[in-house]
Amino acid sequence: MFGSLRNRNYRLFFLGQVVSNTGTWMQRIAQDWLVLSLTGSATAVGVTTALQFLPMLLFGLYGGVLVDRLPKRPTLLVTQSAMALTGLALAFLTLTGHVEVWHVYLAAFAVGLATVVDNPARQTFVSEMVGPDQLQNAVSLNSANFQSARLIGPAVAGLMITGVGTGWAFLANGLSFIAPITGLLLMRARELHVVRRAPRGKGQLREGLQYVAGRPDLIWTIVLVGFVSTFGFNFPVYLSAFADDVFHAGAGSYSLFNTVMAVGSLAGALLAARRGTARMRVLVVGAVAFGTLEMVASLAPSLWLFALLMMPIGMFGMTVNVTANSSVQLGTDPAMRGRVMSLYMMVFMGGAPLGAPIAGWITDAYGVRAGLAAGGAIAAGAAVVIGLVLARVGNLxxxxxxxxxxxxxxxxxxxxxxxxxxxx
Known part of the structure; x- marks a missing residue:
């Protein structure tokens, strides 16, 4: 389950990401709660989420082209430093009492711009650290890493918000990037697996799209992830509205929902690391279960039952995420991996600019229960249809x-x- 951690370079990367991801989750909770406090609108929270993921939707494919051309480690040093400065700027504005909602919108968009390059670079850098034999295990451990931080980040953010204010959570996030930057600087370059970089040339974006177009297994995996992420993963909108409007609780309950979901997500990631293989049937069944449980959670009559349901929702959501990510990376030629993964991440993360405002509008107009139920129904329905399509393509x-x-x-x-x- 933890075989990749025997690799020194990956171990440095892993430990740095634990610290940074904890800060990232703290900022996400603080950011959503700050916007809700400033505006009182779930739609505004959805707009913030949309702005953070909009750059991936607009420029994600070009980010993949750059990642295939550039050395990964120096690229990550630049992107991680940029995100650190954004967190520190937002902390300064908040702690000095000058923050306005448009500042949060701008910061979210700036982080999104850095993510356009950072995300595919981090995804593909894993193969350079561990090699193809340990790639599936390392991808799963990365997800477990992210979810472990998600256990700590929301809890600490809830304490900071209620105790000293949102500005300190932003400051903690900005400082947390010291850890991954230090880890990248300490890596031994000679121990990295050499991956041929794509030379600068015309038509590389088109070449990447044509590569995916000729692979039905990649196409339908990415399509399914697009439906699930666009309509089922709008938790900043859903969970903040459930905490505030349905159960009339405070920031502590919002962080509780995120923490309980993270427990399930961590379990899902570790189970994926133990499985060692990425199977399409696991992806489809996980997506159906994820959507169905969201519909059940939308009917939860009490705060504690709703919180309890967050655990299996997190587990199946992470099963979908890890299985799709691993199958796409393992099924892609290394020279094309940056472009293919940028397309994957563009769909996975770029679905939020479309789904979050829709989820926010449904929540404001018809209530958050209707929004969560609709998102779950679309995710489960898409999984059933795509499962049948894949069965037909595979003559099953x-x-x-x-x-x-x-x-x-x-x-x-x-x-x-x-x-x-x-x-x-």
Whole structure:
């Protein structure tokens, strides 16, 4: 489960990301709560989320082209430093009492611009640190890393917001980037796996799109992730509204929802690291379960039942995330990985500018219960349809039977099922 951590360079990267990701989660909680406090509008929270992910939607593919051309470690040093400065600027404005909602919007957009390059660079740098044999394990541990920080960040942010104010959470995030920057500087360049960088040339963006277009397994994985992220992952809107409007609780309950979800997400990431392989059926079943549980949670009558449901929602959401990410990376030629992963991240993260304002509008107009139920229904429905499409593309049929006294439902090749039919 933890095999990748034997690699010194990856261990430095992993430890730096634990600290930085904790700060990032603190800023996310503080940012959403600050916007809600300044405006009283769930739509404004959705706009903030949209602005943070809009650059990925607009420029994500060009970020992938740059990542395939540039050395990953120096690139990450620049992007991590830029995000640190953004957090420190927002901390200064908030602590001095001059912060306005447009400042938060601008900071969210600036972080999004850095993420256009930072995200595909971090994703593809993993293969340079650990090599292809440990890639699946390292991707899963990265997700576990992110979710471990998510356990700590919201809890600390809730204490800071209620105790000393949101500005200190922004300051902590800005300072947290010291850890990953130090880790990158301490890495041994000679121990990195050499990956051929793409030379500068015309048509590289088109080449990446054509590569994906010829791979149905990549296309449908990315499409499914797009539906789930756009309509099912709008938790900044949903959870803040449930805490404030439905259960009439404070920032502590909002951080509680995020923390409980992180427990489930951490479990999902560790299970993915243990599995070692990325299977399409795991992706589809995970997405169906994720959407269905969101619909159930939308009906939760009490705060504690709603919080409890966040755990399996986090687990299945992380199952979708890790399985899709791993299958796309493992199925892509290393020379194309930056462009393919930028397309993947553009869909995964860029869906928020479309989904978050819609979720915010439904929440303001019809209530957050309707918004969460609609998002879950779309995610589950898309998973069912895409699962059937993939089964048809792969010439598979649904098989229902018994195995060692237990019911078994799975997809099998059509020819194999037809051969078994007379015996059955």
């Amino acid at each position: 049929r649904l098989s229902v039977g018994w195995h060692r006294g237990h019911p078994q439902v799975r997809f099998v090749p059509r020819q194999a099922q037809e051969q078994l039919a007379p015996a059955a």
